[in-house]
Amino acid sequence: MLDPIVRFFQRAFAALGRGIGLLVAWLVWPFMAAHGWYSGRSWIIKGPLLALLVLFVGLYGYFFWQTQVWSRFDPDFVEEYRLTERTVPAGQEIPAPTPAATDAPSAGGAQCQSSAIVDVVADLTDVNVNQNAWISSMLLYRLGLFGIDWDHTPFLDNKASFQRGVNQAVRRTSVELVDTLARVRGTSGINNDLQDARNNLQFDEYSWYFGLSPFGPKTPTPSYYRAAIDSFRKFNTDLAACRSTFDSRADNLVQFVDRIANDLGSTSAILRERSENYNGGWFDTRADDRYWFAYGQLYGYYAVLSAAGADFSQVIRERNLAPLWAETLSQFRSALRIQPAIISNGREDGWIMPTHLATMGFYILRVRSNLVEVRSVLDR
Structure with a gap:
């Protein structure tokens, strides 16, 4: 009585084996055909083709390495700045040490407190383009996977x-530095170094050495961002020598916090739209880039707002904002602990595939809620 069942499974496994064999043959056939054609050619043809193959493998090996190795990625890197040791708000003159406090001779000239915000945005950009390759403008990233944009693949x-999320936070901050933070009540002239930094950071994130629109050679994106780093450093050098301005007033902090809250609100809307309308679980190929853009934005703003706590220390102290400010930074840090290996965009009421986009959106809204509360307190 078991013979028909045994024969059924034998036929099923035999068919499965033939199917796998045909699939392997179909996958291997182009390589076998190419090998047969290649082996019959002279070295005049073989040599250039072999060189192209080595170049192709080398480029993809380098591309794979750069996309998988994240140098200097550390959500706690702001601890390196020792922001709590800064006792003077940005732009204000540092009191000269008393003769009893130091045996060093006086250097002469006033010394002002440099901006921690400017230090942070310069360092974030430096990590993006100097300590890592800027992925978005690499040739193989521009070419995509067989013509498919990498953002439309899970790889x-x-x-x-x-990186683009971090850059979004840096761009937004550079705008506020030019328009409000580095001007006296908005009536003084715009600082040329910060203006140059802002203009360079607005440059297209995807430019390589050559482009089609317009057709011809181009300056790649990292070159512009490196120029922005130099401009930020120059501004802070001038600020430390009291030759530049940083206006650490409460209304400037109100506007800065408001702009960041609005920027995060826009990202939250993007996550919500993707989470509600595309429930592909682990198979949603756009969920990962949406998630990591939001993560990078939070990473950047966490550093920027940590630095703002030092630059506006007097305002925070006078308005009794220290506990609320610390809670806001704690919310940022909580969001940065979520680092799933595979991003899933499942249904919110699903039980198999998680919904990482909704989770990230929840944390962004918590952060935004705290920022709105900070703004409310400052506005009183």
Whole structure:
């Protein structure tokens, strides 16, 4: 009585084996055909083709390495700045040490407190383009996977999205530095170094050495961002020598916090739209770049707001904002602890595939809620 069942499974496994064999043959056939054609050619043809193959493998090996290795990625890197040791708000003159406090001779000239915000945005950009390759403008990233944009695949795009998220925070901060923070009540002239930094950071994130629109050679994106780093450093050098301005008033902090809250609100809307309308679980190929862009943005703003706590220390102290400010930074840090290996965009009421986009959106809204509360306190 078991013979028909045994024969059924024998036929099923035999068919499965033939299917796998045909699939392997179909996958291997192009390589076998190419090998047969290649082996019959002279070295005049073999040599250039072999060189192209080595170049192709080398480029993809380098591309894979750069997309998978994240240098200097550390959500706690702000601890390196020792921001709590800064006792003077940015732009204000540092009291000269008393003769009893130091045996060093006086250097002469006033010394002002440099801006921690400017230090942070310069360092964030430096990590993006100097200590890591800027993925979005690499040739193989521009070419995509057989012509498909890497952002539309589940592969090799997480770091690029993270970098663009960090850059979004830096861009927004550079605008506020030019328009309000580095001007006296908005009536003084715009600082040329910060203006140059802002203009360079607005440059296209995807430019390589050559482009089609317009057709011809181009300056790649990292070159512009490196120029922005130099401009930020120059501004802070001048600020430390009291030759530049940083206006650490409460209304400037109100506007800065408001702009950041609005920027995060926009990202929250993007996450919500993707989470509600595309429930592909682990198979949603756009969920990972949406997630890591938001993560990078939070990473950047966490550092920027940590630095703002030092630059506006007097305002925070006078308005009794220290506990609320610390709680806001704690909310940022809580969001940065979520680092899933595979991003899933499942249903919110699902029980198999998680919904990482909704989780990240929840943390962004918590952060935004705290920022709105900070703004409310400052506005009183």
